[in-house]
Amino acid sequence: MSTDERERTSEQTTRKTAAELFDPLLRAVLGDSPPVRFEFWDGSSAGPRDGSDSVKVKSPNALRRLMWSPGELGLGRAYVAGDLDVEGDVFSVLRTLQGAASDDAHLGIGAAVSALGVARRLGALGLPPSPPPEEARPHGRRHSKRRDADAISHHYDVGNEFYRLFLGPSLTYSCARFTGDDTSLEAAQSAKHELISRKLGLGERPGMRLLDIGCGWGSMALHAATRHGAEVVGVTISAEQAAAARERVAEAGLSDRVEIRLQDYRDLAGETFDAVSSIGMFEHVGKARTAEYFSVVRSLLGPHGRLLNHAISSVGGSVMGRKSFIARYVFPDGELLDVGEVVLAMERAGFEVRDVESLREHYARTLRCWVANLEANWDRAVALVGPARARIWRLYMAASALGFEDGGIAVHQVLGVVPDSSGGADMPATRGDWE
Structure with missing residues (x-):
C-alpha cells in the first residue's frame, strides 16, 4: 500500500465514530444487537434509543484497560477510574448485560480479535494505564493476623459517615x-438481631454473657444488652468501627454492660461466654483457618453454650481470586464456604448443629436498599470518599444483589450448641419460639 493510500485509509478511519469502531466488538460479545444503549465519548451511540439505561464509554482508556486485563478486572478498573459508567437502573443494566454475554458469545477469540482491531484504530495499544489507587494488594501470609488487619482496614476504615449514608440509622x-412487604430497612435489621438473640437463648437467664465476633458498629451488642439484658463483649479489628x-x-448509657474491643478473635482466651454471635465476619476467616476459628469459639463456651454463625456461602465454596473485581477493590482475601462444609467443621469442633436457615432473598432486598440509599446520597458520598470509592460500592452491592437473587450466592445462619454428657441442649420444641 502506497503512502497516499495509507493516508486515505487513516483519514477514513478517523471519520468513523466511536460507535462504528466498537460495533464489531459489541457484536462479538453481546450479539448482533446490544441489549442496552452504549454512549461514547464523541457523542455517538449504539443499541436501543428508548429508555434511560445506558453504559457510558467515556474514554478509549476503557478499552486499553480491557486489553491489558481482559474480563472482570479490566472492566472493574475502567468503571472505578471513570472510563466507564452506568446511568439509569444499575440492576437492570447489569442483569441485561449478564444475560446477553452468554457462554456462546462472551470474550472468546472473536471478541479478542475485534478488541485488538478497535484498539489499534483508536490508538489504544499503548502501555497499560495505572490501576486506580483504591486497588488492594495485600502482602504477607494469607490470613495472618497482620494481613487480615490490613484487609479489614481496606474495606471498613473508609469513614463511618460514609457507611451511615447507605446503611441507615441501624449501622x-x-x-x-x-417480615413484611412494607418492612423498613431499620426494622428488618432489628428483626434480624432479635431472631439471632432468640436462637442464642439470650435473656433465658439473667446476666448472660454474649461475645459478638466482628461486632462492626455495635448494633448486635446494643440490641442484646437493651432488649435482653445481656452482658456483651464485641470484638473487631477495624479501628474506625471500634471507635x-x-x-x-x-450514648446509649450501656458502658457498664457492653465492652467493645479492638481485638482479633484469635487472641481471645481464658474467658467464658454463654453465647457467641458471628454476623458477616466468617467470610474473612478463610477455609484454611476454619477449623481454628470454630475451635477457638468452642473453647469460649461451656455446656449448652450456643454459636450463631451468619455468613455468605456458595455451593462448593469460592475464593475471591486476585484478578476479580471484588478481591482487588472490595474484600481482599475474602472466601465463601459451602454451608455443608460449615456444618461439618462445626461438628468436628464439638458443636451439635441444631438449625440451618437461608436468608438469601432477604440479602438481595437488603442490598437493594443500600444501593438506593447510596444513590440518594450520591453527592455526599462522593464528597466523603471520592467518586472512585463511591462507584466501587455501587457496583459491588448491585452485582451482589443479583447474585443473591439468582442463587449464585446465599447466606445461612447455622446454630451450633455445645451438648453436655446427657445430650441436653435446652432447645425450644419448634422454631415458633423464635418468631
Whole structure:
C-alpha cells in the first residue's frame, strides 16, 4: 500500500465514530444487537434509543484497560477510574448485560480479535494505564493476623459517615430480615438481631454473657444488652468501627454492660461466654483457618453454650481470586464456604448443629436498599470518599444483589450448641419460639 493510500485509509478511519469502531466488538460479545444503549465519548451511540439505561464509554482508556486485563478486572478498573459508567437502573443494566454475554458469545477469540482491531484504530495499544489507587494488594501470609488487619482496614476504615449514608440509622452491615412487604430497612435489621438473640437463648437467664465476633458498629451488642439484658463483649479489628461502636454504647448509657474491643478473635482466651454471635465476619476467616476459628469459639463456651454463625456461602465454596473485581477493590482475601462444609467443621469442633436457615432473598432486598440509599446520597458520598470509592460500592452491592437473587450466592445462619454428657441442649420444641 502506497503512502497516499495509507493516508486515505487513516483519514477514513478517523471519520468513523466511536460507535462504528466498537460495533464489531459489541457484536462479538453481546450479539448482533446490544441489549442496552452504549454512549461514547464523541457523542455517538449504539443499541436501543428508548429508555434511560445506558453504559457510558467515556474514554478509549476503557478499552486499553480491557486489553491489558481482559474480563472482570479490566472492566472493574475502567468503571472505578471513570472510563466507564452506568446511568439509569444499575440492576437492570447489569442483569441485561449478564444475560446477553452468554457462554456462546462472551470474550472468546472473536471478541479478542475485534478488541485488538478497535484498539489499534483508536490508538489504544499503548502501555497499560495505572490501576486506580483504591486497588488492594495485600502482602504477607494469607490470613495472618497482620494481613487480615490490613484487609479489614481496606474495606471498613473508609469513614463511618460514609457507611451511615447507605446503611441507615441501624449501622448494620449484614443481611436484614424483612417480615413484611412494607418492612423498613431499620426494622428488618432489628428483626434480624432479635431472631439471632432468640436462637442464642439470650435473656433465658439473667446476666448472660454474649461475645459478638466482628461486632462492626455495635448494633448486635446494643440490641442484646437493651432488649435482653445481656452482658456483651464485641470484638473487631477495624479501628474506625471500634471507635464508633464505643461512642454508640456510651450514648446509649450501656458502658457498664457492653465492652467493645479492638481485638482479633484469635487472641481471645481464658474467658467464658454463654453465647457467641458471628454476623458477616466468617467470610474473612478463610477455609484454611476454619477449623481454628470454630475451635477457638468452642473453647469460649461451656455446656449448652450456643454459636450463631451468619455468613455468605456458595455451593462448593469460592475464593475471591486476585484478578476479580471484588478481591482487588472490595474484600481482599475474602472466601465463601459451602454451608455443608460449615456444618461439618462445626461438628468436628464439638458443636451439635441444631438449625440451618437461608436468608438469601432477604440479602438481595437488603442490598437493594443500600444501593438506593447510596444513590440518594450520591453527592455526599462522593464528597466523603471520592467518586472512585463511591462507584466501587455501587457496583459491588448491585452485582451482589443479583447474585443473591439468582442463587449464585446465599447466606445461612447455622446454630451450633455445645451438648453436655446427657445430650441436653435446652432447645425450644419448634422454631415458633423464635418468631
